[in-house]
Amino acid sequence: MSHPSSAASCEPSATILVIDDEPVARHSLARRLAKLGYAVHEAPDGARGLQRMRDLRPDLVIVDWMMPEMDGPTLCEAVRVDPLLATSQIIMMTAHDQPDQIAEGLARGADDFLSKAASIQEIVARVRAALRTHALVRQLENTRDRLDRSRQELLAKQQILDEDLASSAQFVESLLPEQGSPAPGLRMAYRYLPSLALGGDLFGVSRWGTDRLGLYMLDASGHGVSAALRAAAMATFLHPEQVIRVVGSYDPAAIAAEANRRFPMTSEGHYFTLWIATLELKTWTLSWVSAGHPGAILCRPGHASIWLTQPAMPLGFMPDAAFAPGVCRVRPHDRIYMMSDGLYETMSGSGELWGRERLQHLLEQTAAAPLDMVIDRCLKESRAWQQAKHFDDDAALVGLERSEATDADSGSPQATFGMPRGERSS
Amino acid sequence: MAADPVFDLEETLTRLDGDRELFGELAALFLKEYRKDVETLRAALHRAERGSAASVAHRLKGSVMQFCAFMAVDIVRRTEELCRQGDLTSASALRPALETRLDELEKALREALEAGRNC
Numbered sequence A: 001m002s003h004p005s006s007a008a009s010c011e012p013s014a015t016i017l018v019i020d021d022e023p024v025a026r027h028s029l030a031r032r033l034a035k036l037g038y039a040v041h042e043a044p045d046g047a048r049g050l051q052r053m054r055d056l057r058p059d060l061v062i063v064d065w066m067m068p069e070m071d072g073p074t075l076c077e078a079v080r081v082d083p084l085l086a087t088s089q090i091i092m093m094t095a096h097d098q099p100d101q102i103a104e105g106l107a108r109g110a111d112d113f114l115s116k117a118a119s120i121q122e123i124v125a126r127v128r129a130a131l132r133t134h135a136l137v138r139q140l141e142n143t144r145d146r147l148d149r150s151r152q153e154l155l156a157k158q159q160i161l162d163e164d165l166a167s168s169a170q171f172v173e174s175l176l177p178e179q180g181s182p183a184p185g186l187r188m189a190y191r192y193l194p195s196l197a198l199g200g201d202l203f204g205v206s207r208w209g210t211d212r213l214g215l216y217m218l219d220a221s222g223h224g225v226s227a228a229l230r231a232a233a234m235a236t237f238l239h240p241e242q243v244i245r246v247v248g249s250y251d252p253a254a255i256a257a258e259a260n261r262r263f264p265m266t267s268e269g270h271y272f273t274l275w276i277a278t279l280e281l282k283t284w285t286l287s288w289v290s291a292g293h294p295g296a297i298l299c300r301p302g303h304a305s306i307w308l309t310q311p312a313m314p315l316g317f318m319p320d321a322a323f324a325p326g327v328c329r330v331r332p333h334d335r336i337y338m339m340s341d342g343l344y345e346t347m348s349g350s351g352e353l354w355g356r357e358r359l360q361h362l363l364e365q366t367a368a369a370p371l372d373m374v375i376d377r378c379l380k381e382s383r384a385w386q387q388a389k390h391f392d393d394d395a396a397l398v399g400l401e402r403s404e405a406t407d408a409d410s411g412s413p414q415a416t417f418g419m420p421r422g423e424r425s426s
Numbered sequence B: 001m002a003a004d005p006v007f008d009l010e011e012t013l014t015r016l017d018g019d020r021e022l023f024g025e026l027a028a029l030f031l032k033e034y035r036k037d038v039e040t041l042r043a044a045l046h047r048a049e050r051g052s053a054a055s056v057a058h059r060l061k062g063s064v065m066q067f068c069a070f071m072a073v074d075i076v077r078r079t080e081e082l083c084r085q086g087d088l089t090s091a092s093a094l095r096p097a098l099e100t101r102l103d104e105l106e107k108a109l110r111e112a113l114e115a116g117r118n119c
Helices: A023-035 A046-056 A072-080 A099-107 A120-174 A224-237 A240-246 A252-262 A355-365 A371-386 B009-015 B020-046 B050-065 B070-085 B088-118
Strands: A015-019 A039-043 A060-064 A090-094 A112-115 A180-183 A186-193 A199-207 A212-223 A272-280 A285-291 A296-299 A306-308 A326-329 A335-339 A395-402
Touching (some): A015 A046, A023 A039, A023 B050, A046 A060, A046 A072, A072 A090, A072 A099, A112 A120, A120 A224, A186 A199, A186 A371, A212 A224, A224 A240, A224 A252, A252 A272, A285 A306, A296 A355, A306 A326, A335 A355, A355 A371, B020 B050, B020 B088, B050 B070, B070 B088
Parallel strands (some): A015 A039, A060 A090, A090 A112
Antiparallel strands (some): A180 A186, A199 A212, A272 A285, A285 A326, A296 A306, A335 A395
16 A cells, blocks of 8 residues: 655545556556555456455545456446445546547446546546545435435334234224124124224124114224224223113213213314114114214115214214214114215215215115125225225225014004104105 | 657656656666566467467556657557557567667666666
8 A cells, every 4th residue: 555645635534446457557656646645555456456445445446447357347347236336436547548438438337537648637636526426425325324224214113103003903803893693683794994094983783781782883083093092992981881880871862972071072183973873672773873973874675765864063072962863763674884984985086076975876776785795895886986905094884684574563653664863865 | 858769757757746756666666577577478479379468568568658668668559559460470570679678768767766866
């Protein structure tokens, strides 16, 4: 290595490697560069030069074009495919000054050229330009490395978050009812598709006492673990033992009123919407309340469908809010569908809403099809409308179908009339 | 000072920023190394190894260029070109003249080094 003999350098710490098989020219250039203050190293051929590059990681390499075994262009090509060296700055020394030869050198990886007959002024100018470029490249490499590290950290954190979300989704799904028949004479099928971000939709279908079924579909506003946990808290409140202990009855209006008191709007503005009902299994009387929830729809063969919903505030907006109940009878072959708004609030590419009307139309069109097929068809159509693999929001659709007539249906005039306070479809 | 017929000391020193010490180092290095190249060239021509002969002629050319030894540069360059063209017969015929030029350069450099020591 030639040591600097002058402090008058522009980049005192820069390291330069000179590769040339001709010792006099190599030593001459090395000494002149050392006089300028650079730390200069020498290599007598391409192969050893390449190894020195790996050892030293010099700021600049000046290599002779013509050398036996590995010439300058070949060395450049080897450098450009080596991940550790690829961004090295290389000046090629040559007696060639023909444009096509210069072009070949550039194409094979050289950054600049230096004539073997170059004056010291030209050498200094080209070396300084190359070192400026190298400094910028190093800066970019450092920035890239920092970004890579940050990205790795973010990916690691994202993985933890994804695992939390998956764990939360598993917990939410564990709260869902078992598929199948929740009561004699009643079939049930459902699909629950949580969004990628995990939402706050949850539903329940379970026995509330001996002769009664409790049904609910709730939506905790927002997404993520927070919404899922709030939904789970509401589901815990809606457990039949808890309902009896706290509310004292299974009256949907009383349950909604108590839930309204217990779950006020959060400081972040989060709240619940809820559709809740009881189905008396002896009389097939359905009593329901909707609190800001799009609710459920009753589909009866040969009749227009009825939306079981009423205008009402969501839970948590007003502490003393009251919720008006609706009552209807469920006849043999009637179907009740509870759904989350994420099912039909899907937007097409042009911004058009799929909407409740299309959902209702589809449910009526498929009234004769098996329940689970209808549900799958609805989800498929909604998703096709959205042209996306996943729903933006949670999507849940629960279907209940009463099968055969029972004693409760015979001789009772009420068994045949419809739904007095529902939202009658057009 | 007039240009030396064998090498141009003034121009050489100008290219070296007037660094006589460096000139001395380069001259000493040349005197130590060039005979090896001459021997290698001779052997390569004898074995008709066109590539090796061109390569060593190219290296010799780079060395003598450092001293602005234009006559030596010219004959070494012609030797290199003949080797690259595969005309080793002509290159071999040129070799004695080349060695003469190099001998002259060696003598001139030694004189310059001696003169420098006496300054």
